[in-house]
Amino acid sequence: FSGGQLEAGMILRTQYSLGRAHGAQHSGFLPAWFLQAPGLKVAVPSTPYDAKGLLNAALKERGPVLFVEGAMLYKSKGEVPEGYYEVPFGRAEVKRGGKDITVVAISRMVQEALAAAESLASSKGIEVEVVDPRTIQPLDKKTIVDSVKKTGRLVVASDDMKTGGVGAEIGATVYEEAIDYLKAPLVRVCSPDIPVPFAPPLEREYMPNAQKLEQAIEKLFA
Structure with missing residues (x-):
């Protein structure tokens, strides 16, 4: 809205707890609500590799990022490089x-x-x-x-x-x-x-x- 004059670099990490008996207040997967917020980017990682890479990419964003994590994925395992890398936003x-x-x-x-x-x-x-x-x-x-x-x-x-x-x-x-x-x-x-x-x-x-x-x-x- 500022024509690039102002920045709002913020990452909001959140989770949805579907599958853990946390009830309707904590379990819904609601990122579609935010698709009509201009300038807000929404990440939905499915693997440890993607989670680290997307989070690194989010840290460089000039605008806000909603980082949605599935709680059932927290125990998932996968190879993750020790060094720095990024997974670009908008690349499936x-x-x-x-x-x-x-x-x-x-x-x-x-x-x-x-x-x-x-x-x-x-x-x-x-x-x-x-x-x-x-x-x-x-x-x-x-x-x-x-x-x-x-x-x-x-x-x-x-x-x-x-x-x-x-x-x-x-x-x-x-x-x-x-x-x-x-x-x-x-x-x-x-x-x-x-x-x-x-x-x-x-x-x-x-x-x-x-x-x-x-x-x-x-x-x-x-």
């Missing part, structure tokens, strides 16, 4: 290559998508390409669109609610830029439009997971 990563369908997975759902992809490859011969945006503002639209143009199918997997979520924005982008390449309708595997249950059995039923994702993908090939 293809976590797994595939030719039959694209799954754009956000935060915790990246690991679920990879599990579903391995299962489908061995049981059905379906090769799933898994794309991790790593940041949703800015969003690497090109990598997503290029993947969909190759596979012709798209599923978006995210912990946020279906209505008004990140999946809706990604889907709209693909419909605008690659609708002629689609062989099937877009599918969103998300949380239902209700508060997150507190009771662990109900919360597990509420959450998207690899099994639900696998079932959604199979329907597109039925």
